[in-house]
Every structure is written in C-alpha cells, then in structure tokens.
Amino acid sequence: MITNQIGKPANRVDGRAKVTGEAKYAAEFSAPDLTYGFVVSSAIAKGRIKSIDASQALQLDGVLQVFTHENRPGYIWGDKNYQDKDSPPGSPFRPLYDNEVQFSMQPIALVVADTFELARYAASLVKVEYVTQEFDTDFEANIGKAYVPEQYKSNPPPEPWGNPDEALASAAVKIETEYAHPSEHHNPMEMHASTVVWGDGGKMTIYDKVQGVQNSQQYIAKAFALPMEEVHVISPFVGGAFGSGLRPQYQLFLAVLAARELKRSVRVVLTRQQMFSFGHRPKTVQRFALGASTDGKLEAVMHDAFAETSKFEDYSENVVIWPGVLYHCDNVKVSHKLVALDVYTPLDMRAPGGATGIYALECAMDELAYKVGMDPLEFRLKNYSERDQNEDKPFSSKELRECYRQGAEKFGWNKRSKEPRSMREGHNLIGWGMAHGAWEATQKPAAAKAVLSADGKLTVSCATADIGTGTYTVMTQIAADTLGMPLEDVTFKLGDSSLPMSPLEGGSWTVSSVGSAVKAVCDKVGEKLLKLAQQMPGSPLASVTFKDIIFADGQIKLKNNPAQGVAVTDIINQGGFEGIEEDVSNEPDKGQSNYGRYAHSAVFVEVKVDEDLGTVKVTRVVSAIAGGRIMNPKTAKSQILGGVVWGIGMAMEEETVMDNNLGRFMNHDLDKYHVPVNADVHDIDVIFVEENDDIVNPIGAKGLGEIGIVSVAPAIANAVFHATGKRVRDLPITLDKAM
Ligand code: MOS
Numbered sequence: 001m002i003t004n005q006i007g008k009p010a011n012r013v014d015g016r017a018k019v020t021g022e023a024k025y026a027a028e029f030s031a032p033d034l035t036y037g038f039v040v041s042s043a044i045a046k047g048r049i050k051s052i053d054a055s056q057a058l059q060l061d062g063v064l065q066v067f068t069h070e071n072r073p074g075y076i077w078g079d080k081n082y083q084d085k086d087s088p089p090g091s092p093f094r095p096l097y098d099n100e101v102q103f104s105m106q107p108i109a110l111v112v113a114d115t116f117e118l119a120r121y122a123a124s125l126v127k128v129e130y131v132t133q134e135f136d137t138d139f140e141a142n143i144g145k146a147y148v149p150e151q152y153k154s155n156p157p158p159e160p161w162g163n164p165d166e167a168l169a170s171a172a173v174k175i176e177t178e179y180a181h182p183s184e185h186h187n188p189m190e191m192h193a194s195t196v197v198w199g200d201g202g203k204m205t206i207y208d209k210v211q212g213v214q215n216s217q218q219y220i221a222k223a224f225a226l227p228m229e230e231v232h233v234i235s236p237f238v239g240g241a242f243g244s245g246l247r248p249q250y251q252l253f254l255a256v257l258a259a260r261e262l263k264r265s266v267r268v269v270l271t272r273q274q275m276f277s278f279g280h281r282p283k284t285v286q287r288f289a290l291g292a293s294t295d296g297k298l299e300a301v302m303h304d305a306f307a308e309t310s311k312f313e314d315y316s317e318n319v320v321i322w323p324g325v326l327y328h329c330d331n332v333k334v335s336h337k338l339v340a341l342d343v344y345t346p347l348d349m350r351a352p353g354g355a356t357g358i359y360a361l362e363c364a365m366d367e368l369a370y371k372v373g374m375d376p377l378e379f380r381l382k383n384y385s386e387r388d389q390n391e392d393k394p395f396s397s398k399e400l401r402e403c404y405r406q407g408a409e410k411f412g413w414n415k416r417s418k419e420p421r422s423m424r425e426g427h428n429l430i431g432w433g434m435a436h437g438a439w440e441a442t443q444k445p446a447a448a449k450a451v452l453s454a455d456g457k458l459t460v461s462c463a464t465a466d467i468g469t470g471t472y473t474v475m476t477q478i479a480a481d482t483l484g485m486p487l488e489d490v491t492f493k494l495g496d497s498s499l500p501m502s503p504l505e506g507g508s509w510t511v512s513s514v515g516s517a518v519k520a521v522c523d524k525v526g527e528k529l530l531k532l533a534q535q536m537p538g539s540p541l542a543s544v545t546f547k548d549i550i551f552a553d554g555q556i557k558l559k560n561n562p563a564q565g566v567a568v569t570d571i572i573n574q575g576g577f578e579g580i581e582e583d584v585s586n587e588p589d590k591g592q593s594n595y596g597r598y599a600h601s602a603v604f605v606e607v608k609v610d611e612d613l614g615t616v617k618v619t620r621v622v623s624a625i626a627g628g629r630i631m632n633p634k635t636a637k638s639q640i641l642g643g644v645v646w647g648i649g650m651a652m653e654e655e656t657v658m659d660n661n662l663g664r665f666m667n668h669d670l671d672k673y674h675v676p677v678n679a680d681v682h683d684i685d686v687i688f689v690e691e692n693d694d695i696v697n698p699i700g701a702k703g704l705g706e707i708g709i710v711s712v713a714p715a716i717a718n719a720v721f722h723a724t725g726k727r728v729r730d731l732p733i734t735l736d737k738a739m
Contacts, residue, residue, distance in 0.1 A: 004481060005477040005478075005480040005481035005487060006477055006478060006481045006629070006631055006632075006699075007629070007630060007631065007632075007633070008477070008632065008633075009632060009633045009634035010473055010476075010477055010487060010632055010634065010635075011473075011634070012470060012472070012473045012635065013472050013473045013476050013487065013492075014237070014466070014472045014473070017237075018237070023236070023237040024207075024236065024237060025190050025193065025209065025237055025238070025239050026190075026193040026194055026195055026207040026208050026209040026210075026235065027190075027191070027193035027195060027207075027209075027267060027269045029195045029197070029207040030195075031195070031197040031198070031265035032265070033264060033265060034195075034264075034265045034266070034267055035064060035112050035113065035114060035258070035262065035264050035265065035266050035267070036112065036113055036114070036115060036116040036118075036119045036266070036267055036268075037110045037111065037112045037119060037251075037254060037255060037258050037266055037267065037268035038110070038111045038112075038113075038116070038119035038120045038122070038123040038268075039107045039109070039110055039123070039250075039251065039254065039268065039270065039274060040107070040108055040109035040110070040111065040123050040126050040128070041105040041106065041107060041108070041274060041277055042101045042103075042104060042105055042106040042107075042108050042128075042130075043104075043128065043130070044101055044104065044130045044132050044663075045101070045103060045104040045135045045137065045342050045662065045663025045664060046101055046102065046103070046132065046133045046134070046135035046342045046663065047101050047130050047131050047132040047133040048099045048100055048101065048130065048131045048133070049068075049069070049099040049100075049101065049108060049128060049129070049130060050099075050129040050130060050131050051127075051128070051129045052068050052069075052070065052108070052109060052126065052127070052128050052129075053126070053127040053128075053129075054066035054068070054109070054111075054125075054126050054127075056125040056126075056127070057111055057122035057123070057125040057126050058122075060113070060118065060121075060122050060125075062113050062114040062115065062118050063111065063112070063113045063114075063118060063119070063122045064112045064113060064114070064262055064264070065111075065112050065258070065261065065262060066109055066110070066111050066112070066122075066126060067096060067109060067110045067112070067254070067257055067258060067261070068096060068108065068109045069096045069097060069098050069099050069108070070099075072096045072097075072257065073257075073260075073261065075224070075225055076223055076224055076225070076257065077094050077097055077223060078222075078225045079222050079223075079225075080094060080097070082219070082222040082223065084215050084218070084219045084247050084248055085212060085215045085218075085246075085503075085504055086212075086215070086246040086247045086348065086504060086506075087247065087313070088153040088309075088313045088314055088315040088316065088345065089149065089150065089151040089152075089153065089313065089314045090310075090312050090313030090314050090315075090345070091312050091313065092312075092313065093106075093250075093312065093313075093344065093345070094223075095107050095250040095253050095254060096108070096109075096110075096254075096257070101130065102310070102311065102312060102342065102344075103277075103310065103342060103343050103344040103663075104277075104343075104662070104663050104664040104665070105273075105274065105276070105277035105344075105664065105665075105668075106277070106344070107250045107254065107277070108128065109123075109126055109128075110254040110257070110258055110268065111123040111126065112258045112262065112266060116267075116269075135342035135663045136341060136342055136660075137341050137342055137343055137658050137660050137663045138341075138658075138660045139283050139285075139308055139339055139341060139658075140285075142339045142340075142341065143285060143306050143339060145339065145340075146306045146337035146338060146339050147337055147338055147340075148335075148336075148337055148338075149309075149314035149316060149338050150314070151314065152314075152316045152336070153314070153315060153316045153317070154316075154317075154318060155318070155321075157320045157321065157334050157335055157336045158320075158321060158324055158332075158334060158390040158391070160332060160333035160334070161330070161331070161332055161389065162300075162329075162330040162331030162332065163331055164300050164301070164302055164331040164332060164333040165300075165333075166331075167291060167299045167300035167330070167331035168289055168290075168291040168299070168300035168302065168331070170291075170299075171291025171292060171293065171299045171300055172291075172292070172293055172294045173291065173292045173293070173294060173368070173371050173372050174289070174290065174291045174292075175288070175289075175290050175364070175367050175368050175371055176287075176288065176289045176290075177287075177288050177290075177363075177364050177367055177729065178285060178286065178287045178288070178729060179285070179286045179288075179359070179360035179363055179364065179729050179730070180283075180284065180285045180286070180729065180730040180731070181281075181283065181284055181356055181359060181360075181650070181713075181730065181731040182283055182654075182655040182656060182657070182730075182731065182732070183280045183281060183282065183283045183308065183346075183655075183656045183658065183665070184280060184281040184349060184650065184654045184655065184656060185275065185276050185279065185280045185281075185654075185656045185665070185668075185673060186241075186242070186243065186244035186275065186279045186280070186347070186349060187272075187275060187670060187673065187675055188238075188239055188240030188241055188242070188244055189239045189240045190209055190238065190239025190240055191209075191269055191270050191271070191272060191274075191275055192209050192244070192245075192249050192251050192269070192270045192274075192275065193207075193208075193209050193251060193267065193268065193269040193270065194206060194207065194208045194209070194251050194252040194255040194256070194267070194268055195207040195255070195265070195266075195267040196255045196256055196258075196259035196265060196266050196267070197265045198259050198263055198264055198265045198266075202230075202260075202263070203230065203232070204230070204231065204232065204256065204259060204260075205232050205234060206220070206231065206232065206233045206234065206252070206255075206256065207233075207234050207235065208233050208234070208235050208248070208252050209235065209238060209239070209241070209245055209249075210233070210235050210238070210241075210245045210248060210249075210252070210465070211238065211241050211243075211245035211246050211465050211467060211504055211505040211506055212245075212246065212465065212502070212503075212504040212505060212506075213233040213234065213235050213463050213465070213495055213496060213497040214233070214463050214497050214501065214502060215246075215247075215248060215504060216233045216235075216248045216252055216497070217231045217232070217233045217497040219248040219252070219253075220233070220248070220252065220253070220256050223253060223256075224256060224257075224260065231497070232496075232497055232498060233496075233497040234495060234496050234497070235465060235495040235496075236494070236495040236496075237466065237495070238465055238466065238467040238468065238495075239468070240467060240468055241465075241467040241468075241505075242349065242350040242467065242646075242705070243279070243347055243348035243349045243350060243352060243506065244275075244278075244279045244347065244349070245465075245467065246347065246348050246504055246506050247347065249270075249278055249279075250278070251268040251269070251270050252268075254268050255267065255268040272668075272669060272670060273668045273669055275668075276656065276665050276668035276669075276673070277344065277668075278344050278347065279344075279346075279347040279349075280343075280344075280346050280347065280349070280656060280665075281346065281347075281349040281352070281355075281356070282307045282308040282309065282315060282317070282346035283307070283308045284305055284306065284307040284308070284319060284356050284360075285305070285306045285307075286303065286304065286305045286306075286319065286320075286356075286357070286360035286361075287302075287303075287304045287305075287306075288301075288302065288303055288304075288360070288361070288364040289301075289302040290302070290364060290365070290368045292368055292371075292372050293372075294372065295372070295382075296369070296372045296374045296378075296379050296382050296383070297382060297383065298327055298328070298329040298368075298383045299329070299330070299331060300329070300331045300332075301323045301327065301329045301331070301332045301333070301334075302332075302333050302334070303320045303322075303323050303332075303333075303334045303335075303357075303360075303361065304320070304334070304335045304336075304337070305319040305320050305334075305335070305336045305337070305357065305360075306337050306338075306339055307319060307336065307337075307338060307339065307346075308338075308339055308341055308343065308346060309338045309339065309340050309341070309345065309346060310340065310341065310342075310343055310344055310345040310346070311340050311341070311342055312345065313345040314338055314340075315338075315345050315346045315347070316336060316338060317336075317348075317352045317353030317356070317357075318352075318353035318354065318357065318440075319336055319353045319356055319357035320334035320335065320336050320357060321334075321353075321357070321390055322354070322357045322358050322361050322437075322438065323361060324385075324388065324389040324390035325385070325388055325389075325390065325438050325596065325598060326358070326361070326385060326436060326437070326438055327365070327380075327383045327384075327385055328383050328384060328385040328386065328387075328389070329383065329389070332389065342663055343658075343663075348506065350643065350646055350705070350706055350709050351439055351643075351706035351707070351709050351710050354437065354438070354439050354706065354709075354710045355647070355650060355706075355709050355710050355713065358435070358437045358438075358710045358711060358714060359650070359713045359714045359717070359731070360714075361714075362435035362436070362437070362711060362714030362715070362718070363435075363714050363717050363718060363727075363729070365379070365380070366433070366435070366714070366717075366718040366721065367727065375416075375418065376433070376434055376718065377404060377408060377413060377434055380404070380436055381401070381404065384400070384401065386398075387596070388595075388596025388598075390596075391596065393594060393595055393596045394594075394595055394596065395595060395596045395597070395598065396441070396592070396595035396596070396597045396693050396695035396696045397626075397628065397691050397692065397693035397695070397696070398598070398600060398626070399600065399626035399689050399690070399691040400436060400438075400600040400602065400626060402624075402626065402689040402690070402691075403436070403600055403601060403602035403624035403625065403626050403687070403689050404436070404602045404624070406624050406687050406689055407434075407602045407603070407604050407622050407623070407624030407687060408434075408602075408604065410604075410622045410624070410685055410687060411432075411604035411606075411620070411622040411685075413432070413434070413604060416432045416722075420721060420722050420723070420724065420725035421723070421724065421725045423722075423723070424611075425608065427610060427611050427612060428608040428609060428610055428611065429608070429609045429611055429723040429724055430606065430607070430608055430609075430723055431606070431607045431608075431609065431718075431719035431720055431721065431722035431723025431724065432604070432605070432606055432719055432722055433604075433605050433607070433714075433715050433716065433717070433718030433719030433720070433721065433722050434602065434603060434604045434605065434715050434718065435602075435603055435711040435712075435714035435715040435718060436600065436601060436602045436603070436711055437600070437601045437603070437707065437710035437711035437714075438598040438599065438600050438601070438707070438710070439508055439598060439599050439601075439703070439706045439707040439710055440507070440508070440597065440598060441508070441509075441512065441597040441598055441599050441627075441628065441693075441696050441697075441702035441703055442507055442508070442509040442512065442513075442597070442703070443509060443512045443513050443516060443588040443592065443696070443697040444503035444507075444509050444513040444588070445501070445503065445513070445585070445586065445587050445588065446462060446464070446500075446501065446502055446503055446513040446514045446516070446517040446586055447462065447500035447501040447502070447517055447583065447584060447585040447586065448460060448461065448462045448500050448514065448517035448518050448520070448521040448583070448584055448586070449461050449462070449499070449500050449521060449581070449582070449583045450479070450518075450521040450522055450524070450525050450580075450581070450582050450583075451579060451580070451581045452483075452525050452529075452572075452579060452580040452581075453579045454572060454577055454578065454579050456489060456568065456569055456572055457489050457490075457491070458479060458480075458483060458485060458489060458490045458491070458522075458525070459490075459491045459492075459493065460475065460476075460479045460490065460491070460492050460493070460518055460521065460522065461492065461493035461494065461496075461499045461500060462475070462493075462494060462499055462500050462501075462502050462514050462517060462518065463494065463495070463496060463497055463498075463499040463500060463501060463502040464494045464495075464502040464503075464505050464510055464514045465494060465495055465502075465505035465510075466494060466495070466505075467505060469510070469635070469639060469705055470632065470635030470638070470639070471492075471494060471505065471510055471511075471514070472492050472494065473632060473635055474511055474515065474631045474632055474635060475492040475494070475514060475515065475518050476490045476491070476492045477631060477632060478515050478518045478519055478522070478631065478699065479492065479518050479519075479522050482518075482519050482522035482523060482526065482551065483522050483525060483526055483529075483551045483568070484550070484551030484552040484553060484554060484555065484556075484568075485551075485554065485568075486554075492518075500517075500583065500585075501585070502514060506705075507703075507705075507706075508599070508702075508703030508704065508705040508706045508707065509703055510703070510705070511631060511699070511701045511703055511704075512696065512697040512699070512701055512702065512703050513586075513588075513697075515631070515697075515699050515701060516586055516588075516697050516698045516699055517584055517585075517586040519698060519699055520584045520586050520698070521582050521583065521584040523546075524582040524584060525580050525582050526546065526549075526551055526556075527546050528580045528582070529556060529568060529571055529580065530544075530546055530549060530556060532571045532574075532577070533556050533566040533571050536566065536570070536571070536574060539566060540558065540564040540565065540566065541556060541558070541564075541565075541566055544558065547559075548560070550562070551568075554567055554568050554569065555567050555568065556568065556571075588697065589697075589698075591695070592695060592696065592697070595695050595696075597695070597696050597702070598702070599625065599626060599627040599628065599702040599703060599704065599707040600625070600626045600627075600707070601623060601624065601625050601626070601707050601708070601710060601711050602623075602624045602711065603621065603622070603623045603624075603644075603647075603711040603712055603715040604620075604621070604622040604624075604715065605618060605620065605621050605622075605712070605715040605716050605718075605719040606618075606619045606620035606621075606719060607619065607716060607719040607720055607723055608723070609720065609723040609724055609738060609739075611739075613735060613739075614735035614736065614737075614738040614739035615735050615738075616652060616716075616720055616723075616733060616735070616738050617680075617682065618648050618651075618652070618680070618681075618682060618716055618719075619682045619683065620682065620683045620684075620685075621644050621648075621682075621683065621684045621685070621712065621715075622684075622685040622687065623640050623643075623644055623684070623685070623686050623687070623708065623711075623712070624687040624688075624689060625640055625686065625687065625688050625689070625704065625707055625708070626688075626689050626691045626702075627688065627691065627701070627702045627703065627704045627707060628691050628692075628693045628696055628700050628701045628702035628703075629691075629692070629693070629699065629700035629701045630688045630701070630704075631699075631701050633688065636688065636704050637686045637688075639704040639705055639708055640686040640704065640707075640708035641684055641686060641708070642708065643705075643706070643707070643708020643709035643710075643712065644684050644686075644708060644709070644712050645676050645681055645684075646676075646708075646709050646712075647708075647709045647710075647711075647712020647713050647716070648676045648680060648681060648712065648716065649674075649675045649676045649680075650709070650712070650713045650731060650732070651712065651713040651716035651717060651731060651732060651733055652676070652680065652716065652732050652733055652734075653674035653675060653676060653680070653732050653734075654673070654674065654675060654731075654732060655667075655673075655731070655732050656668075656673060713731060716733070717731075717733060720733055720738060724738060724739065726738070726739070
C-alpha cells in the first residue's frame with residue numbers, strides 16, 4: 001500500500017543531500033573568476049561620514065574596488081522608498097545611499113578583492129572620518145516617549161471591550177506587574193551571504209540566503225532599476241533563518257552592486273559579528289493590571305507593551321493580542337507603543353510578538369493564579385476561552401483542553417506540590433511550571449505548477465523556501481498523497497524566483513499556503529488523468545466524476561468499490577500521452593475570516609535550581625501541541641523540539657547588551673551571546689493531540705514553525721518561581737537573578 005503519504009513520518013527527502021554537503025548554501029556556489037566582497041561597518045552609531053579614504057586598500061595587488069556612497073552609481077535607489085514584502089511602515093535603510101550613519105555597524109563600504117582574505121585585510125585599511133551626532137539607544141530612558149505608530153506593521157491592537165477600569169477597581173484579587181525581555185539577535189548556523197554569478201550579456205544569477213527568493217528578486221529589480229526577468233534569485237537550501245531571511249539583507253544589495261559595476265561574479269558573506277548588525281527581536285517591556293474574583297474568575301485584563309523600533313521604520317508585532325485569544329475575560333484593554341532608538345530596525349524572530357507577549361502574559365497569569373490560591377492549570381481551565389474575543393469569533397478548532405490533559409498526564413502534573421520551595425532533591429530546588437500559548441494559523445495566496453511526464457514522474461514546484469523545516473519533504477508527501485504515488489516518483493522544487501508565486505516562507509503558513517496550492521494543482525492533474533482513463537476502451541471509470549474516485553496505489557479507483565480501477569501507468573502507456581502540465585494560483589477561502597484560527601500549545605517544565613549557586617537546569621519539558629492535521633510526525637516533532645530549545649535560550653541565555661555610551665550591541669559574538677548547547681538541553685517530550693479542522697485551509701494543517709517556542713520561556717520562568725519562590729521578571733534568568 002502506498003496510499004496516505006500524509007501523516008507518515010517520512011524521512012527528509014533532502015536528508016542525504018544535507019548530511020553529505022551536496023546541499024549548497026548561498027556562499028557555497030562558485031563561479032569562474034569569483035571575487036570576494038568584505039563589508040566595512042560603521043564604528044559610530046550616528047552621524048556623518050566626513051571622509052572615506054580607500055587609497056591604501058586600493059594600492060594592494062588584487063584589490064579591485066572599494067564601493068562607498070561616494071562612488072556608487074547614480075542610477076541605483078531610483079525608488080528610494082521601495083518596501084519589501086516584510087518591510088514595516090517607514091523608510092527602509094538603503095546601503096551606501098549617502099554619508100549618513102543611522103546605526104552602529106551600518107555597512108558603509110564594500111571592499112572587493114581576488115580573495116576573501118585580501119578583501120578582509122584591505123577593509124582594515126579603509127580610513128573613515130566621522131562627524132558624530134548625539135544618539136540615543138537607551139530603551140528604559142525613553143519609555144516615557146513611547147508613541148502609537150501611525151500604522152502598525154500588521155493589525156493594530158484590538159479595541160477594548162467591557163469596562164476594564166471599573167472591573168479592575170472592583171476585583172477582589174488584583175495584581176500589577178511588569179515584565180521585560182532584552183533584544184535578541186538571530187544566530188542561524190549559516191551566515192547571511194549572496195553569490196552573484198555574472199553571466200553573458202550581464203545576466204545575473206544570484207544565490208541568496210533568504211526566506212523569499214521573489215522578495216529578493218523584486219528588491220533588486222527595484223533598487224537597480226532592472227526588469228524582473230533580468231534578476232534570477234536562487235536559494236535551494238537555507239542554513240536556518242526563522243525571520244532573519246524575511247527581508248533582503250544588505251549583503252545582497254552590495255554583492256549585486258559590485259557585480260554590476262565590475263562585471264564580475266562576486267560573493268559577500270557577513271561575519272558572525274556582522275550578523276549582529278541587523279535583525280533583532282525588539283526589547284520589550286510589558287505592564288499588566290489583572291483582576292480576578294476570589295474563586296479565580298478573570299475579571300479584568302490590562303496589557304500594555306512598549307517595544308523598541310528604529311528611528312526610520314515603525315516595526316511592531318502582535319504582542320498584546322494574546323489575552324483575547326487565550327483567556328475568557330469580559331473586560332479587556334490592551335495597547336502597544338513604540339520606543340524609537342538609534343538602532344537598526346528590529347526584525348521578526350520565531351513567533352514575533354507571540355514568544356514575547358505570551359511570555360509576559362503567562363508569567364503574569366501565574367502570579368495571579370498564586371494570588372487567588374489556585375493551581376496554574378486549574379486557573380487556566382477556569383478561564384478557558386471558547387471564542388476569539390479580539391474579533392468576537394468562534395475558533396475554527398481548539399483542542400487546547402486536550403493539550404492540557406495529555407501534557408499534564410505525561411508530565412505527572414498531579415504530583416506537584418503547590419507551595420514554592422516545597423520540592424527538592426539534595427541541594428537542588430525543584431520547580432514545576434506550566435504555560436499555554438497560541439500562534440496564528442494563516443493561509444496566504446500561493447501558486448504551484450505540476451508536470452506529470454511520460455515516464456510517470458511528477459514534478460511540482462513553487463518559489464517557496466526550506467529553512468530546514470521540511471518544506472521539500474512535506475510538499476512531496478502532499479503531492480504523492482493527492483495522486484496516490486510513491487514518494488520516490490515525486491520531486492518538489494523550490495527556492496527559485498522563476499517558479500510559481502510564493503508568499504514569504506514564514507509566519508508558519510508555508511504548509512497551509514503552499515501545501516494547499518500543491519494539493520490543488522495535483523487535483524487538476526488528477527482530473528486530466530481521469531479524463532484520459534475514461535477514454536480507454538472498457539474503462540470502469542467511464543461514467544464517474546472526480547468526486548467518485550480516489551488515487552491510491554498508483555491507480556485511480558472507485559471510492560465505493562476500490563477493487564475497480566485503472567493504473568496510472570496504463571493511462572500513460574496508452575498511445576499519445578505527452579505528459580500533463582497544470583498551474584494553479586490558489587487563494588484562501590473567504591469563509592476562513594469568520595473564525596479565529598490558531599494552533600495551541602500547553603507546556604510543562606521541570607527545573608532544578610542549585611540552591612547554593614543559582615544555576616538553573618531545565619531538566620524536563622513536555623510540549624503538547626494542537627496544530628491541526630500533522631503532515632509528517634517526524635519533521636513536525638523536529639519543529640517543536642527546535643522551538644523548545646530556542647525557548648530555553650530565550651528564558652535562560654539570550655540577550656544582546658547595548659552599551660548606551662557607544663550605541664552598540666557589545667556581545668556581538670557567539671562567545672558572549674549565548675545560545676543553548678547540548679549541555680543545556682535535557683528531556684523533551686512532544687505530543688501532538690488530534691485536531692480536525694476543515695476550515696483553516698483545504699489540508700487542515702495549522703503550521704508548526706512557531707507554536708513550539710511560544711509557551712516555553714514562561715513555563716520555565718514559572719517553574720523557576722515554583723522552585724525558588726522568587727519571581728524573576730526580566731529575561732534571561734541568569735544565575736545572578738535566580739537566587
Ligand atoms: Mo518567521 S519569524 O515568519 O520566519
């Protein structure tokens with residue numbers, strides 16, 4: 001039987017290529033006479049470049065050019081306010097546009113040489129004189145100046161409902177509390193890189209590290225005033241991204257600029273330090289005023305967020321939508337304001353707004369649960385929400401209760417003793433904490449193409465990406481499943497701007513959006529196959545419609561009589577078959593918008609805190625997920641594991657520290673910016689609860705890229721409180737704070 005590819009724990013179809021090194025990243029593509037660019041980064045946070053002297057660098061044999069704002073060609077940046085598909089409102093940073101420095105480590109020159117080492121050395125010889133200007137990178141000092149942006153990046157925060165002020169005033173149990181988390185920087189395994197291959201007649205083939213090849217294509221076409229057809233962007237494999245590749249980054253622009261000016265192939269790779277010059281999760285402070293009745297019924301929620309942005313773009317996230325999704329409460333008021341600093345614009349990082357908003361909300365709710373004297377899980381059940389209150393809609397599906405039940409059972413939650421500092425093992429204090437969370441299940445328009453060739457092989461394509469999440473594998477499964485084929489006969493192509501239109505690979509919407517397009521285009525191939533089968537002499541399918549058949553075991557079968565069917569190979573092998581080619585452009589069903597659509601999670605955590613040293617070990621995590629239909633339990637589990645590991649990093653380690661005297665993030669290296677390593681990661685259990693949803697999209701999958709991280713940091717923080725009796729209200733929970 002080769003039916004039902006969906007739901008099987010198939011190995012990654014690209015697994016072998018990944019582990020053998022055959023899978024190439026952007027900086028691994030080569031070209032004859034390749035040249036190498038090295039970026040010179042600004043030493044100041046704000047001001048003007050008075051002079052830039054590249055003469056010493058240019059004297060070196062093998063240095064080809066030093067590009068700066070002074071010699072960049074005038075034809076670029078024609079459309080200087082061009083916004084890419086992930087741009088927040090504002091005016092995007094334009095590399096080498098003029099002599100203005102807007103943030104520390106801003107790229108101000110590109111040195112191009114015959115070798116990488118020479119370019120790097122020559123970059124050290126570029127002399128820059130600056131006129132510095134006053135700058136402000138102090139978030140805390142500027143919270144008082146926080147403002148409501150003219151336009152939010154996605155939706156504005158929901159309007160209040162009920163009478164939150166009155167309800168809070170009259171609530172029997174109240175808390176007011178404030179939570180904070182720092183800026184965090186993207187540190188994917190693969191550094192940002194672009195290799196531009198210069199071809200005949202100036203045709204460029206651009207290998208870029210990105211989550212949207214068509215976004216990069218449009219960006220370059222706009223920046224360099226080129227027709228789209230002349231810009232070909234390819235990105236077959238991405239060594240981690242989760243937001244850092246949503247916007248085209250400056251190495252792409254610089255590599256293309258150099259290639260066009262030198263008429264040579266150019267590669268630009270950022271250093272690990274330069275990875276800290278863009279793309280951070282914005283520092284956020286969140287204030288809560290919560291009210292409940294003595295029996296734990298939530299009566300008022302006020303949630304106000306203040307988040308960092310740059311001076312030139314209003315970056316915002318959905319930080320405060322979560323009370324309305326996760327709790328039933330009749331009186332709610334939320335706000336989200338921005339604090340503009342002289343930093344580069346923040347950027348989406350895995351579950352932007354969710355990981356942070358839910359962290360603070362879930363810690364605050366834990367505090368309230370203690371104050372009313374309720375078990376944290378019981379408290380959440382008591383205030384369970386059956387509707388998306390932000391928009392007053394029913395949920396398309398919500399199996400969160402089942403997440404609680406299965407997660408708690410697996411964890412052994414009922415053995416928890418309620419009081420903080422009441423569980424110990426030798427000199428370790430033991431803490432058990434929990435939190436729940438949600439993430440949007442979104443579908444975007446997407447297109448796909450399918451070609452069934454005369455040798456019986458199917459190729460399906462879309463310009464999406466695989467950032468390591470398993471896109472290749474799951475799309476192959478969906479196509480194979482739709483046409484009843486073995487995985488080996490199906491190839492899925494992605495990461496090429498010339499393929500059918502794809503949304504950015506982000507937002508946990510790839511399976512839902514691209515997967516739905518893949519299913520639709522394979523259905524069209526199926527319809528053609530049925531027509532051909534019906535023309536065969538004595539066809540058992542002669543008088544049926546598409547609804548009456550299934551594709552399974554390489555055959556078209558009658559649904560109500562699967563013994564009757566026609567083999568697809570027989571259709572292909574009858575004379576005159578020239579292959580089938582179909583395209584679809586798929587739109588989400590309009591009816592979806594009548595429902596709140598979310599994946600949900602419940603996370604249970606055990607920590608052990610060394611009473612003498614304050615070191616915290618996250619010894620056990622159980623993450624129970626309701627994410628709709630699970631396309632591939634193996635890749636799905638990996639998504640959740642990765643999210644949990646990142647959540648451990650968020651709770652315990654990750655923090656970029658700003659020196660406000662220099663306006664610079666100081667720990668711009670993996671030496672000082674800590675991410676979890678093996679020694680930090682212990683038992684992780686992942687549970688997928690059954691959830692059927694035929695509203696969310698045609699394949700019923702909600703997306704799993706982000707839900708895995710959202711409840712982890714608060715569950716850890718709540719466990720640390722349970723262990724120590726001390727509330728740490730700012731991340732990361734380093735040992736100095738824990739005790
Ligand atoms: Mo995700 S932060 O949309 O890659």
